[in-house]
Amino acid sequence: MKQHQAIKSRYPDAVLLFRVGDFYETFKEDALIASKVLGITLTKRANGAASHIELAGFPHHSLDTYLHKLVKAGHRVAICDQLEDPKAVKGIVKRGVTEIVTPGVAVNDKLLENKSNNFLAAVYLDEKENGIAFLDISTGEFFVAQGNMEYMDKLLQSFQPSEVLVGKGKQRLFREALDQKYYTFPLEDWIFQHHYGYETLMRHFDTQSLKGYGIEEWPAATIAAGAALHYLKDTEHPHIQHINSIQRITATEFLWMDRFTIRNLELMQSPVENGYTLLQAMDHTITPMGSRLLKRWIIFPLSDKTQIEQRLEWVTVFIREQDAADECRKHLRQIGDIERLAAKVPLKKISPREVIQLGRSLRHCAAIKELAATMDKAIAPLTAGIDLCTDIQDTITSQLNEEAPVAINKGGAIKEGVHEELDQLRKIAYSGKEYLLQIQQAESQRTGIPSLKVAFNNVFGYYLEVTNTHKDKVPSEWIRKQTLANAERYITPELKEYEEKILGAEEKIASLELQIYDGLVDKLQTALGRMQQNAQAVARIDCLLSFAHIAKEYQYCRPQISEDQVLDIMLGRHPVIEQHLQPGDTYVANDILLNKEEQQVIILTGPNMSGKSALLRQTALITLMAHVGSYVPATAAVIGLTDKIFTRVGASDNLSGGESTFMVEMNETASIVNNLSARSLILLDEIGRGTSTYDGISIAWALVEHIHGHQHKPKTLFATHYHELNELEHKLPRVKNYHITHKETGNKVIFLRKLEPGGSRHSFGIQVARMAGMPASLTDRANEILAVLEEKHADNAPVEKIKKMPVQNFQLNIFDGLGEDLRRIQTQLFTVDINTLTPVEALLKLNELKDIVKVYQ
Numbered sequence: 001m002k003q004h005q006a007i008k009s010r011y012p013d014a015v016l017l018f019r020v021g022d023f024y025e026t027f028k029e030d031a032l033i034a035s036k037v038l039g040i041t042l043t044k045r046a047n048g049a050a051s052h053i054e055l056a057g058f059p060h061h062s063l064d065t066y067l068h069k070l071v072k073a074g075h076r077v078a079i080c081d082q083l084e085d086p087k088a089v090k091g092i093v094k095r096g097v098t099e100i101v102t103p104g105v106a107v108n109d110k111l112l113e114n115k116s117n118n119f120l121a122a123v124y125l126d127e128k129e130n131g132i133a134f135l136d137i138s139t140g141e142f143f144v145a146q147g148n149m150e151y152m153d154k155l156l157q158s159f160q161p162s163e164v165l166v167g168k169g170k171q172r173l174f175r176e177a178l179d180q181k182y183y184t185f186p187l188e189d190w191i192f193q194h195h196y197g198y199e200t201l202m203r204h205f206d207t208q209s210l211k212g213y214g215i216e217e218w219p220a221a222t223i224a225a226g227a228a229l230h231y232l233k234d235t236e237h238p239h240i241q242h243i244n245s246i247q248r249i250t251a252t253e254f255l256w257m258d259r260f261t262i263r264n265l266e267l268m269q270s271p272v273e274n275g276y277t278l279l280q281a282m283d284h285t286i287t288p289m290g291s292r293l294l295k296r297w298i299i300f301p302l303s304d305k306t307q308i309e310q311r312l313e314w315v316t317v318f319i320r321e322q323d324a325a326d327e328c329r330k331h332l333r334q335i336g337d338i339e340r341l342a343a344k345v346p347l348k349k350i351s352p353r354e355v356i357q358l359g360r361s362l363r364h365c366a367a368i369k370e371l372a373a374t375m376d377k378a379i380a381p382l383t384a385g386i387d388l389c390t391d392i393q394d395t396i397t398s399q400l401n402e403e404a405p406v407a408i409n410k411g412g413a414i415k416e417g418v419h420e421e422l423d424q425l426r427k428i429a430y431s432g433k434e435y436l437l438q439i440q441q442a443e444s445q446r447t448g449i450p451s452l453k454v455a456f457n458n459v460f461g462y463y464l465e466v467t468n469t470h471k472d473k474v475p476s477e478w479i480r481k482q483t484l485a486n487a488e489r490y491i492t493p494e495l496k497e498y499e500e501k502i503l504g505a506e507e508k509i510a511s512l513e514l515q516i517y518d519g520l521v522d523k524l525q526t527a528l529g530r531m532q533q534n535a536q537a538v539a540r541i542d543c544l545l546s547f548a549h550i551a552k553e554y555q556y557c558r559p560q561i562s563e564d565q566v567l568d569i570m571l572g573r574h575p576v577i578e579q580h581l582q583p584g585d586t587y588v589a590n591d592i593l594l595n596k597e598e599q600q601v602i603i604l605t606g607p608n609m610s611g612k613s614a615l616l617r618q619t620a621l622i623t624l625m626a627h628v629g630s631y632v633p634a635t636a637a638v639i640g641l642t643d644k645i646f647t648r649v650g651a652s653d654n655l656s657g658g659e660s661t662f663m664v665e666m667n668e669t670a671s672i673v674n675n676l677s678a679r680s681l682i683l684l685d686e687i688g689r690g691t692s693t694y695d696g697i698s699i700a701w702a703l704v705e706h707i708h709g710h711q712h713k714p715k716t717l718f719a720t721h722y723h724e725l726n727e728l729e730h731k732l733p734r735v736k737n738y739h740i741t742h743k744e745t746g747n748k749v750i751f752l753r754k755l756e757p758g759g760s761r762h763s764f765g766i767q768v769a770r771m772a773g774m775p776a777s778l779t780d781r782a783n784e785i786l787a788v789l790e791e792k793h794a795d796n797a798p799v800e801k802i803k804k805m806p807v808q809n810f811q812l813n814i815f816d817g818l819g820e821d822l823r824r825i826q827t828q829l830f831t832v833d834i835n836t837l838t839p840v841e842a843l844l845k846l847n848e849l850k851d852i853v854k855v856y857q
Contacts, residue, residue: 001027001053003092007080014078014100015070017063021086024066024079025057032056037073038066067101068110074183077101100235103183104163107138107347114337115283115291117141121161122227123152124192124220125170125177131220134159135228139292139339140242140532142228144221145249149177150258150671155249156182157259158299160268165231167192187227194219197226204229204243213246221248239346242528255301255627256644258675260668264649265620266576267298278621281576282630284549286332289339289535290542297543301627303643308561310381311544311629316558317376318548319631324375325545331364331371332542338362338535345524352404352413352517355524358531359396362389365534368541382544385537387530392523399520408517409510422512429505436462439494447473454495461499463489547630554578556631559622559639565679566640567594567623567715573633574618575625588753589634592619594681594715599736601708603728604719605760606740609768611753612719613649615740616683619717620645623681640715643679646672648687673706680714682707686721697722708732726759825849 004027008016015033017024026034031054035042044052058066063079070077079101083094101108104120112118117136124131131146132155145155156164156178166174168186190196201210201222210216215225225246232240262268267278279298285291302308318325336357344350350358365386372383404413416423428435436454444452449470456462460481466474467487474480478490524531550556554575571589578587588611593599606612622632626639648668665687672682687700700722707716713734718725729737739760741752770779832845 011078014076016078018080023057114288119161122165122224124223129220131224133224133228142246146220154259197223200226241346242343255303261647264647284546285542288337289539293539294543314544315547334364335361342531356404392527425505462495551631559626559637562640568638570636575633590755596713600734601716610740645681647683649685678712682716685719
């Protein structure tokens with residue numbers, strides 16, 4: 001317990017799993033946590049003269065099962081192992097923490113999702129410039145960036161780190177300025193110093209400066225990156241040679257979307273339970289590396305025309321050369337998660353079976369490179385980074401069995417012929433039965449005992465058993481060990497010698513296999529960079545093949561990327577809605593044209609539920625997909641290079657932050673207005689609806705005027721219910737009215753979802769309310785009020801009329817909603833004149849009503 005206390009004092013904020021024999025035990029407050037989170041039994045044990053202490057434990061081989069439950073529950077876990085062999089030590093075995101597992105530094109497969117990165121983020125906050133680093137220890141990816149607080153917020157939302165490191169003195173600022181839902185861990189402020197971060201990075205990468213990584217002049221990013229590496233050392237992760245590069249994220253290199261836009265367009269997550277996202281619509285990748293890369297491509301679309309065209313050309317080749325693309329996909333299906341397998345090499349956590357999978361994956365990488373050589377030359381740059389890794393493939397193939405075990409200590413991982421001594425020991429250990437049979441036959445012939453048997457038990461080891469019938473034939477040199485009712489057991493020097501050989505062989509085999517395997521893993525370590533390079537190349541090919549697949553499957557077109565500030569989409573569709581239509585339904589496609597000359601701002605009106613929001617979103621998604629390098633859901637599209645997409649779609653409260661729907665709306669709109677550029681695309685939906693009608697119209701009107709008159713003339717789609725805004729078409733030259741069509745049949749409205757020029761004057765809100773199942777009495781009353789409001793004899797007439805309108809009597813009527821028979825009762829009761837009714841007539845009337853009720857029942 002003293003030993004436990006000493007170790008626990010060094011890691012007070014972690015649940016300490018303390019190895020005792022075949023169990024991991026937890027004590028005191030850790031035991032309370034473990035029993036609650038893991039559902040294991042809490043017991044008590046007397047601690048000498050002290051009082052009882054709580055205790056909870058589980059078998060060591062169940063570590064993977066229980067570890068991920070503790071970490072998922074938000075606990076840091078320190079794993080304390082025995083550092084010596086208990087057989088070789090007298091007294092208390094030396095123990096020490098071999099690893100600290102936290103949400104951000106998990107490498108266990110059960111803690112990781114195949115298709116998602118597990119990023120640890122470090123944030124450095126400063127008045128001048130903020131820095132941020134994202135590090136995935138499970139893949140070796142390392143990204144840094146620096147900029148203002150809004151940029152930090154956007155990056156955190158985009159990367160969704162599992163854990164965020166922040167200086168102790170900056171915790172409050174982090175909570176106030178950035179989102180609060182991250183799992184954070186405070187580090188001492190001295191770690192966030194430039195000289196310390198710079199030295200940490202140079203020491204890790206073994207360089208004289210950071211110029212080669214392009215972050216020499218990025219002090220804030222350097223500080224954050226240094227803090228992330230420091231944390232890995234703090235959590236007992238010394239072997240991180242697979243983190244061999246660092247990439248900078250420069251805001252200007254990508255199409256900018258603020259976090260509101262990423263949320264509003266439902267790129268990664270949908271606010272609706274089981275809702276669909278753009279990622280799901282585009283993700284037909286086969287490998288985990290491809291899936292993770294696609295997420296980054298969607299969040300960080302390209303802004304450079306040459307790079308976009310390059311990706312589009314690759315997709316075109318894959319569509320054109322269908323057979324080769326299909327063959328390529330077959331190889332991808334055989335490739336494992338090279339990034340994560342390679343990352344396990346320096347951590348010494350890779351199993352023989354995973355090494356076999358790594359070898360197989362490298363073979364298929366080489367096959368993809370050979371296949372690409374037969375395709376269009378445009379594909380060549382894609383596969384240029386693939387290294388054949390023949391030396392590594394040969395080493396794995398020559399040393400490991402194809403059916404290798406899940407752990408090296410299970411035995412049988414190393415092939416025959418690799419090590420002579422190992423082969424001999426295996427013969428002794430596993431061909432023992434034949435040798436024992438030879439001894440049995442030889443002794444049986446020599447002594448003339450036909451029923452002689454060789455057997456084994458844990459007490460004597462190997463022995464000879466002779467029945468009482470033949471015990472007089474036993475030679476004098478045999479040593480008697482046990483007498484049974486009808487037999488006796490003996491040992492011989494030869495048997496003892498063989499026994500030592502067999503028992504010693506098994507230990508030696510395990511030791512030799514481990515030695516050979518460690519040598520193999522060391523050799524793999526020399527090729528880490530090459531394997532990671534292959535993983536990146538395969539991920540790119542996987543993403544582009546996914547684009548080719550959806551383009552062919554859903555008849556997408558190749559967009560034309562233009563330097564002009566234009567957006568011309570012919571028969572565009574919403575990529576997500578289209579994929580999830582009911583069988584037999586077809587998506588109603590629409591044209592959109594926005595340019596700087598005639599049609600800079602479109603005011604879009606139309607009924608509720610007609611598809612205004614879908615049209616806005618599809619315009620943004622088509623622009624975004626084009627910048628990612630994908631074909632787009634349209635028959636033709638000219639997409640002007642866009643540097644920023646802004647959206648203000650939907651409404652939601654931020655109650656925990658003390659902000660109303662309207663305040664959230666105004667925050668998002670302010671962010672748009674203050675960051676406009678000449679190449680921006682702006683999509684606004686229902687601006688101003690969170691406040692009173694006249695306030696809302698005023699804000700919306702002023703906003704359209706501001707955007708129209710802005711020096712950059714940004715392309716804008718403005719959906720609204722304020723039909724008054726249709727007047728702007730006559731006042732501002734580059735504003736055009738459009739509406740989404742509908743058809744009325746009786747009291748019903750059919751939404752045709754087709755975009756047409758001209759404004760709409762009707763919202764059909766009451767019809768939509770009826771379709772939603774509102775009571776007829778309520779919608780009829782709404783129509784009455786609407787009729788009064790729509791009378792415009794004078795400016796204040798609607799207001800005056802509404803003031804004078806009598807309030808509807810909402811006294812409940814017991815006959816409301818009842819059947820026809822009870823309606824007859826109601827009619828009869830109201831027609832009876834009680835003043836002239838005789839007692840007999842009253843009884844007869846009551847009997848008549850009773851008969852009606854019987855029928856009703």
